Amino acid sequence: MKSKVYFTDLRTTPKENLLAKIEKLMSAAGIETAVEKKDLVAVKLHFGELGNTAFIRPVFIRKIVSEIKKKGGNPFLTDANTLYAGSRSDAPQHINTAIQNGFAYSVVEAPIIIADGARGKNATPVLIDQKNFKEAYIGAEIVDADSIVSVAHFKGHELSGFGGTIKNLGMGCASRKGKLAQHSTVSPKVTRKKCIGCGDCMKRCPGEAISLKEEKAVIDDEKCIGCGECIIICPNSAIQIRWNQTIPVFLESMVEYTMGVLKGKKDRSLFINFITDISPACDCMPNNDAPIVRDIGIVASKDPVAIDQASVDLVNNEHALPGSCLKENKGPGEDKFKGIYPYVDWPIQLDYAEKIGLGTRNYELVTVPSG
Numbered sequence: 001m002k003s004k005v006y007f008t009d010l011r012t013t014p015k016e017n018l019l020a021k022i023e024k025l026m027s028a029a030g031i032e033t034a035v036e037k038k039d040l041v042a043v044k045l046h047f048g049e050l051g052n053t054a055f056i057r058p059v060f061i062r063k064i065v066s067e068i069k070k071k072g073g074n075p076f077l078t079d080a081n082t083l084y085a086g087s088r089s090d091a092p093q094h095i096n097t098a099i100q101n102g103f104a105y106s107v108v109e110a111p112i113i114i115a116d117g118a119r120g121k122n123a124t125p126v127l128i129d130q131k132n133f134k135e136a137y138i139g140a141e142i143v144d145a146d147s148i149v150s151v152a153h154f155k156g157h158e159l160s161g162f163g164g165t166i167k168n169l170g171m172g173c174a175s176r177k178g179k180l181a182q183h184s185t186v187s188p189k190v191t192r193k194k195c196i197g198c199g200d201c202m203k204r205c206p207g208e209a210i211s212l213k214e215e216k217a218v219i220d221d222e223k224c225i226g227c228g229e230c231i232i233i234c235p236n237s238a239i240q241i242r243w244n245q246t247i248p249v250f251l252e253s254m255v256e257y258t259m260g261v262l263k264g265k266k267d268r269s270l271f272i273n274f275i276t277d278i279s280p281a282c283d284c285m286p287n288n289d290a291p292i293v294r295d296i297g298i299v300a301s302k303d304p305v306a307i308d309q310a311s312v313d314l315v316n317n318e319h320a321l322p323g324s325c326l327k328e329n330k331g332p333g334e335d336k337f338k339g340i341y342p343y344v345d346w347p348i349q350l351d352y353a354e355k356i357g358l359g360t361r362n363y364e365l366v367t368v369p370s371g
Contacts, residue, residue, distance in 0.1 A: 001360070001362070002306075002360070002362050002363055002364040003301060003302070003303035003305075003306035003359060003360050003362070003363050003364070004029075004301065004302075004303075004306075004363070004364050004366050005299050005300070005301040005303070005306050005307050005310040005363045005364070005365050005366065006025055006028045006029045006299065006300045006301065006366050006367075006368050007025075007297055007298070007299050007310075007314075007365050007366065007367050007368065008021045008022070008024070008025045008297055008298050008299075008367070008368045008370075009296070009297040009367075010276070010295055010296075010297055010298075011370065013370075013371075015371070016370060016371060018060075019059075019060075019063045021298075021368070021370065022060060022063050022064065022067075022298065023063065023067055024368050025272075025298060025300050025368050026064065026067050026270070026272070026300060027067075028300070028366070028368050029270060029272075029300035029301055029302065030270060030302050031067055031068070031071060031149075031270055032071055033267070033302075034147055034149065034267075034268055034269055034270040034302070035068055035071040035072070035073040035147050035149075035268075035270075036071070036072065036073070036146070036147070036268075037071070037072030037073075038072060038073075038074065039072070039073045039074065039145075039146035039147045039268070040073075040074050040076070040144070040145045040146050040147070041068050041073040041074060041075040041076070041145060041146065041147045041148070041149060042075075042076065042078050042115070042141065042142050042145035042147070042148045042149070043061070043064065043065065043068070043075050043076065043077050043078065043110065043148075043149050043151060044078055044079065044142065044148060044149070044150045044151065044168060044169065044172060044173060045061060045077060045078075045079065045150075045151045045152070045153075045168070046079060046152070046153060046168065046172065046283045046284075047077075047079060047088065047094070047097055047098035047101055047103055048097070048101045048283045049086055049087055049088065049097070049283060049284050049285060049286050050086075050087040050097050050100065050101070050286060051285075051286035051287050052283050052284075052285055052286060052287060052288050053277075053288055054153065054155065054277040054279040054283055054288035054291075055101065055153055055283045056151060056153050056274050056276075057102070058101075058102040058103050058107045058108050059107070060274070061077065061103065061108045061110075061151065062107060062108045062109055062110075064149065064151060064272070065077075065108055065109055065110045066109070068149065073147065075110045075149070076110055076111050076112070076113045076141075076145075077098070077103060077108060077110050077111070077112045077113070078112070078113050078114065078115045078139070078141060078142060079094070079098075079114065079115060079172055080114065080115040080116040080120065080139040080142075080172060080173055080174060080175055080176075080179075081094055081114060081116055081117075081119070081120035081175075081176060082094075082179075082284065083176055083179040083180060083183060083206070083225065084206065084229035084284070085204055085206050085229060086229075086284070086286070087286075088284075089120075089206075090118060090119055090120070091114040091117060091118045091119070092118070094114050095112050095114065098112050099112075113141050114139075114141075115138075115139025115140070115141045115142045115173060115175075116139035116140065116141075116175035116176060117139075117140070119176075120175055120176030120177075121175070121176065121177075122139065122140045122141070122175065123137040123138060123139060123140060123175030123176075123177055123178060124137070124138055124139075124140045124143040124144075125137055125138075126138050126143060126260040126261075126263050127263075128256055128259050128260045128263065130256040130259065130356060131252065131256070132249065132252055132253050132256055133181065133253065133256050133257070133260075135260075136174070136178060136256060136257045136259070136260025136261075137174060137175045137177045137178035137181065138173050138174060138175065138178060138257070138260050138261055139173055139174070139175050140175075142173045142261060145265075146265075146268060147265065147268040147269065148169075148261070148262070148265050148268070148269045148270075149269070149270045149271075149272065150165050150168050150169055150269070150270070150271045150272065150304070151168075151272045151274070152164050152165050152167070152168035152271070152272070152273050152274070153273075153274050153276075153277070153283055154273045154274060154275045154276075154278065154311045154315070155277075155278050155279045155280070155281070155282065155283070156278070156279065156280040156281055156282075156292065156336075156337055156340050156341065157281065157282045157341075158231070158281055158282065158341060158344075159247065159250060159344070160250070160251060160254065160344065160346060160349060161337045161338070161341050161344040161345075161346025161349075162308075162311075162312060162315075162337045162346055163282055163283075164273050164307065164308040164311050164312075165271045165273060165304045165307050165308050166254065166255060166258050166304055166305070166308055166349055166350075166353060166358075167254065169257075169258045169261045169262070169304065170182075170253075170254040170255060170256070170257035170258035170261065171254050171257065173257070173261045174257050178257060180225055180226065181253070182250060182253040182254055182257060183225065183226030183250070184225075184226050185226065185246045185249045185250060185253075188219060188224070188230055188231055188239045188240060189219070189239070189240060190216065190217045190218065190219060190238055190239055191238050191239075191240065192216050192238075194236045194237060194238035195216045195217050195236065195238040195239075196235075196236055196238075197212055197215035197216055197217070198235065199212055199217075200233050200234065200235065201217050201229075201230040201233055201234055201239060202217065204229055204230065204233050205229065205230060206225065206229065207223050207224055207225040208223060209221075209222075209223035209224040209225070210230060217230075217238070217239070219239075247343070247344055247345065247348075248345065248348050251345075251346075251348040251349040251352065252348065252349075252352050254349060255349050255352045255353045255356065255358065256356070258304065258353065258358060259356060259358060262304070262358070269302070269304075270300065270301075270302065271300065271301050271302070271303070271304050271307045272298065272299070272300045273298070273299050273300075273307055273308070273311045274298050275295070275296040275297055275298065275299065275311055275314055275315065276295040276296070276297075276298075277291055277295065278291045278292050278293055278295075278296075278315060279291060279292070280292055280324070280325050280326075280340045289324070289325055290321065290323055290324045290325070291321055291324065292315075292320055292321060292324045292325070292326050292336055292340070293315055293318035293319070293320060293321055293324075293336065294318060294319075294321060296314050296315065296318065297314070299311060299314075299365075301363075303359035303360065303363070304353070304358055304359050305350055305353045305354055305358050305359030305360055305361055306359050306360055306361065306362070306363035307363075308349075308350060309350055309361045309363060310363050310365055312337070312346075312350075315336055315337075316332075316333065316334065316335055316336055316337075317332050317333060318332060318336075319331065319332055320336065320339075325340065326339050326340065327339070
C-alpha cells in the first residue's frame with residue numbers, strides 16, 4: 001500500500017503566499033490527527049551551526065507553530081546537543097546559537113527547550129529491541145512530549161548521504177550518549193601523505209584521541225568517540241571515514257533510534273521536509289556550500305520513510321545547478337547524493353526503516369492545489 005506524501009511548490013500569488021501554502025500542506029497531511037488539545041508538541045528542527053545559513057527560515061517555523069496552536073497544542077522548539085565541539089554542544093551555547101540564527105521567541109512565538117539538558121546527559125532509555133540496540137537513549141524532553149512535528153531541511157550529508165526526516169529524528173533527538181552509540185563504529189583514519197601536522201584536529205578532538213607523532217596526526221581508536229569532528233576540521237582532507245566498514249551499521253543505528261523517538265507517537269506525529277537551499281553537507285557545518293539543485297518545494301507526510309524517499313526522488317529528478325560541487329551525476333534521474341558521496345550507500349537507511357516497520361518506500365506524491 002502506498003503512503004501519501006503531500007507536496008507544494010514554491011510558486012505564489014498576491015492572493016496566496018507561501019505561508020498560506022504551508023497551512024494547506026499541513027492540513028492535507030493530517031496535522032489535526034497528530035496534535036490534540038493541550039498536547040505538548042516537540043517541534044524538532046535544526047537551528048543551524050553559527051556561520052551556516054542554509055537552515056529553514058524562522059518565519060516558516062513561526063507558521064508551523066501557529067498551525068499547531070490552532071489545533072490546541074502547546075509547541076516548543078527543540079534539538080539535542082551535538083557530540084562534536086561546536087556552537088551547539090551545550091544548552092546555553094545551543095540556545096544562543098538558535099537566537100542568533102533567528103529563532104528567538106519574538107520571531108517564532110514558541111520557547112526553545114534543549115531536549116537533553118544542559119550538557120547532553122538528560123536522556124530517557126526507550127526499549128526498541130532491535131539488531132544493533134536494545135535501548136535508544138533519547139532526549140528526555142522529546143520522550144515526555146505528547147506529539148512530535150519533525151521539520152527537516154533536506155540536504156546532503158557526509159555520513160548518511162542525505163539528511164531528511166530520519167536523520168532529523170534518529171540522530172537529532174538522541175542524547176549525547178545516544179549519539180556516541182550511533183557513531184561508535186565511525187572510526188576515522190589518517191592519510192599520512194596529506195597530513196601536514198598542523199594539530200588542528202588534536203586541539204578540537206573532544207575525546208583527546210589524537211596526538212602528533214613524527215609531525216603527523218595519529219588517532220587512538222580506543223579513545224576515539226566517533227564524533228567525526230576531525231574529518232570536518234582537517235584543512236587538507238587528510239582524515240577520512242573507513243567507509244565500507246562503518247556506514248551500513250551507522251545507517252541502521254540511526255534508523256533504530258528513529259524508531260525509539262517515534263515509539264508511542266507514531267499516530268501523534270507529522271513530518272515536513274523543506275527541499276530548499278539543498279546544500280551538499282549538513283547544517284552542522286559552520287558554512288554551507290552552493291546548492292546542488294534548484295529550490296523544489298515542501299513535502300509533508302505521516303510516513304517518515306515515504307517522505308524521505310519522495311524527497312530523494314525529487315532532488316534526483318533535477319538538473320544540477322552550475323557552479324555546485326557536483327562533478328558527476330548532474331543530469332535528471334542521476335543520483336546526486338552518490339555524486340557527492342560515492343561511498344555512502346544511502347538506500348540502506350530507507351530499506352532498513354521499511355524492514356523494521358517505520359513506513360514504506362512506496363508512495364504517492366499528492367500535489368496540494370493552489371488558489
